[in-house]
Amino acid sequence: MEQSNLVKIISNYGSRLWSMVSVFVFIPLYIKFLGSENYGLIGFYALLLGIISFADSGMSSAVIKEFSQESKTNYKYTLFRNLEIIYIILCVLISGIIFFSAEFIVKHWISSQTISQRDLVYYVRLIGVGVTTQLISSLYFGALFALKNQVRSNLLQLGWSFSKSALVFVLFIIFSKSIELYFIWQIVCNVFYIYLLRFFVLRQLNLEVSTTPLKILFRKLPKHIAKYIGGMIFIAIISSINIQADKLVTSSMFDLGTFGFYNIASSLAQIPVILIAPLIAFAFPLFSKFSNPIPKENEHKNLVVFNKIFYLTNLIAIVFTVGIFFYSKEILLLWTKSAIPTSIFPAITFDVKILILGSFFLALQFPLYYLLLSKGKTKYTIFQGTIQVLVGIPLLYFCSKKFGLFGIPIPWLLINISAFVYLFIIVQKKYLDFANVHFYTRILFPPLIITLLFNFLVYFCYQKIQFAFIAFIAFSASISLISSVLYFNKQSKNNVFSFKHLYSFPHE
Incomplete structure (x- = not known):
């Protein structure tokens, strides 16, 4: 298995x-x-x-x-x-x-x-x-x-x-x-x-x-499917507005060329989400399989699946988020061959940094969101999405008018931070008691702290050398991933060099 x-x-x-x-x-x-x-x-x-x-x-x-x-x-x-x-x-x-x-x-x-x-x-x-x-x-x-x-x-x-x-x-x-x-x-x-x-x-x-x-x-x-789809209709509309709002504004405020360059920033910032989607695609059938409270051990199996998926989500997302955040300027220059006009390059670089932070918090929502979906619970996401539209759209309009290209990604970051906190609280209080000491000290915070620490040190060295930034990114990512897993194994009392437990899930 x-x-x-x-x-x-x-x-x-x-x-x-x-x-x-x-x-x-x-x-x-x-x-x-x-x-x-x-x-x-x-x-x-x-x-x-x-x-x-x-x-x-x-x-x-x-x-x-x-x-x-x-x-x-x-x-x-x-x-x-x-x-x-x-x-x-x-x-x-x-x-x-x-x-x-x-x-x-x-x-x-x-x-x-x-x-x-x-x-x-x-x-x-x-x-x-x-x-x-x-x-x-x-x-x-x-x-x-x-x-x-x-x-x-x-x-x-x-x-x-x-x-x-x-x-x-x-x-x-x-x-x-x-x-x-x-x-x-x-x-x-x-x-x-x-x-x-x-x-x-x-x-x-x-x-x-x-x-x-x-x-x-x-x-x-069947009624339960029609009800599920009915809830998802509203979620999909709200989600579509929230995710695409910044591009809608950019495409209407600026010419196609500028919109294309903003789209490049958006594409780069989607990397954490792209990398997490396969994990969630694997996990959703398992969440659905174990969503039935009978037999009783299904709840424990769901907890095991959730903790492992959240850990892998957090680990992968933070490593790539921090790497792109630190080296966004260098990546854009290498990627576009200096095609981005100098007049908007600082704004596009800033946009990448803010957008990718927002994408990190979006990635962390996935395990929570799909756990709720597996139980057929859509009302919380509907409420969350409605608030995001009511607050986010006016905020986006204000930021884009006030700060231009620099302001467009700011609402994306704010709404994803708030959405993560909201879903975290809902799932913890009502559906899965996961947020214990073990979760905070092994799953949530260690990958973040370890990755930030190594990237600060390596980026400081890069600033002194200014050479072959890809090697610095690869080194930072590798040492962050390995150190995080070693720490997790030690805290969990596993074999320090064991990796099988990361992809060993309850039987289907």
Whole structure:
């Protein structure tokens, strides 16, 4: 089982690490091949995808939650087909809305110095098709993932991501360096990816029933799932607003070039979240499995899973957050080849620092948030998200007007700190008694203290030498990770050089 867990976690990281690598490798190439304003349109694609993600409405997480529990195969198939129909209808509607409102979006939202309004309208319509076909893939991915096909689903995602981000350059070389070609290729990759995911989902379900054909048992979603999705609709809308608000403001206040550079800062700051997502993808089915209070030992198993996932989340997130925070200027210069204008470079560097601190606190929310989801509890997140919008949006407007690019990321940091504290208190008081002395002295604070200490010392040395900053980052990260695990092992009375306990989880 330990090996199985390790294989699942590694496979989860495969596609995520590729996503992170592709961000570093391909963004400078996009700017080189297409120009900064066309890259701004790619950033707009990501922004629009984030905004319409509310359409998922918890359907993909509902599939993972239900498929992870002991349910009959025909029940899973029926649930899958019902959600599939709802998803397709929603995506067609959203694509239609974007298509017919493209002129309005271009006129009131997007500003370009080099791209004609007519071309912008056409590109927005292509983006509408691209983001909706990408969105629906999350349902099929979640279904295949929860059917204990984590390795296969991750390999498919990796191939899809590689095709979208890397193979498009082959088309640029063969045909033309065109943003139109980029968006058409995204659509082609999305459609092929959906076909493969759906094929493997249905094949796996057919294998489970073996000789008898799959049957649809009901045409209406069960009440508990409808209630869960209903709560998730509001959460998704609120989350979409909170996560994308800074980009919405930047894209409307500044030209596409400046928005593209801010999007670079945002992409860099998302690294802690990208690295934690595979852990949470692994943990959510376990949380769901052990969310049932019967048998009684499930509560203890949930506590074990939570503590390990939170420790790994904290350890990985803090190491990368601190490293990028200290060396943000050097990373940006290396990454963009000095493409960022000197007039806005200090602001973009500052934005990276503030955004990545906010992303760190967002990453720490994941174990808490998904534990609540596994129990079907959405009301706390709804309350949290509502307060964040009511406070965060006016604060964002004030900061952006008062401080320009320097002020835009500040609300992101503040709302994520407050959200982490709120979810921490709710989970501790109502659902899982985890915050004991052991938690604070072994899980929460030691990785933070150890990482800050080593990075301060190493960065001080770097300031004196000013040479090969990547080596200093790698050394700081390595020694912080190793020292934190050694300290944890010593405090937990494990073998000091043992690592198996980090990925050994209760049996599924």
